[in-house]
Amino acid sequence: MIQIKKVSKSYVGEVVLNSISCRIERDTSTVLLGPSGAGKSTLLRCINGMVAIDSGEIVVDNMPLSSNLEKLREFRKSIGMVFQxxxxxxxxxxxxxxxxxxxxxxxxxxxxxxxxxxxxxxxxxxxxxxxxxxxxxxxxxxxxxxxxxxxxxxxxxxxxxPKILLADEPVASLDPKTSISILDLLRNIREEEKISLVLTLHNVDLAMKYSRKIIGLNRGRIIAQYDTSNTSAREIDDVYNTYPEVC
Ligand SMILES: Nc1ncnc2c1ncn2[C@@H]1O[C@H](COP(=O)(O)OP(=O)(O)O)[C@@H](O)[C@H]1O
Ligand SMILES: [Mg+2]
Structure with missing residues (x-):
């Protein structure tokens, strides 16, 4: 399980993650959903230690992400990453x-x-x-x-x-049919390998289909969290569209 506790990150005066707190359960698929510039990629990079957080804490399976290089190397072994x-x-x-x-x-x-x-x-x-x-x-x-x-x-x-697979917009550069085949593959792998999958996606329907939980991000804050088994795409769409793109 990944625990994100009051995590903040700024770049030259711009607050990109503003005291983010959430939990990502083990052996599930979670989607970070939000408009461009919301902070999704930054949060994924903080989780795998590629980006150092300014404050707060990230704990993976009871192991805090540490600035100690030896620990960081061990920690990063357990997290795989897929890019757009x-x-x-x-x-x-x-x-x-x-x-x-x-x-x-x-x-x-x-x-x-x-x-x-x-x-x-x-x-x-x-x-x-x-x-x-x-x-x-x-x-x-x-x-x-x-x-x-x-x-x-x-x-x-x-x-x-890895125990955790992070995928940052894994289908954003692919056509719709190929996107489905890649997301199906990720879903099958997650089930077979018993790993946790955290994806960033733009598309609400795909997020609904391929995740158990959706974390809605906007302007560096979590604006809503959904369990996809008891939420409609419309509900998510409404909240998602309430917040315009940052850029
Ligand atoms: N390395 C960086 N240096 C400066 N600003 C950055 C850097 N990475 C991201 N940002 C800024 O942080 C904000 C969030 O970016 P990002 O996490 O990529 O959002 P998303 O993935 O949701 O589109 C953006 O305004 C972006 O310009
Ligand atoms: Mg991104």
Whole structure:
């Protein structure tokens, strides 16, 4: 479980997260929903330690996010991340990209020379198979379609064997049909691997379909929280549309 306690973050005088408090339950799918500039990506980055918070606390499975480098490295192992633009090394092979997910398990010296173990290769191939791209493992990542590249980035995150998977607008660069296939894949993986999934999305219908809980963010504040089993899309739409985009 992720506990976010009064978390604040500012950039050069602009308050981006304003005393945010919420809980993200284990083994569930949670969507952060809100207009552009609401602070969704910043909150995800705070959760995985990429962005340091100014105040408050983030606790994952009773382990507080700490500025201690050794602890931070341990902590980040348990959190995988998927991005809108996939963030792959386009000239490297699909397999090499997925192996990058194993780097946090590789001791510092061997990782300089990219010495992966047999277990690393087995895991990378296993997760490539899971996302349906084992046959493409030797192809350059940049040669794949957008949907396939997102599958590679999901395999890379899984190779890290995370407890939590964070996905920042994972389908914003994809067509509607491919978006559904990627969200279906994430849902199946979440159920099979028993991990917690936290997504940022713009679309209320997709948020309803693919999450148990929706956290509505606007201007750095949580404006509403919904349990999707007893809320209608209309209700969420109403609140969402009440707040105009920041930019
Ligand atoms: N690294 C940064 N430096 C300065 N401002 C930033 C940075 N990252 C985000 N911001 C600002 O924080 C606000 C929220 O951004 P973001 O978290 O990306 O929102 P969202 O993902 O909801 O669109 C925006 O006004 C954005 O310009
Ligand atoms: Mg964003």
């Amino acid at each position: 633009q996939f963030n792959l090394i386009k000239r490297a092979s699909v397999l090499e990209n997925v192996l990058c997910g194993r780097l946090s398990y590789t001791p510092v010296l061997p990782s300089l020379f990219t010495k992966f173990t047999n277990i690393d290769y087995e895991l990378a191939c296993h997760y490539l198979d899971k996302v349906g791209l084992y046959d493409k493992r030797l192809q350059r990542a940049g040669q794949l379609s957008g949907g396939q590249q997102q599958r590679v980035s999901i395999a890379r995150a899984l190779a890290q064997q």
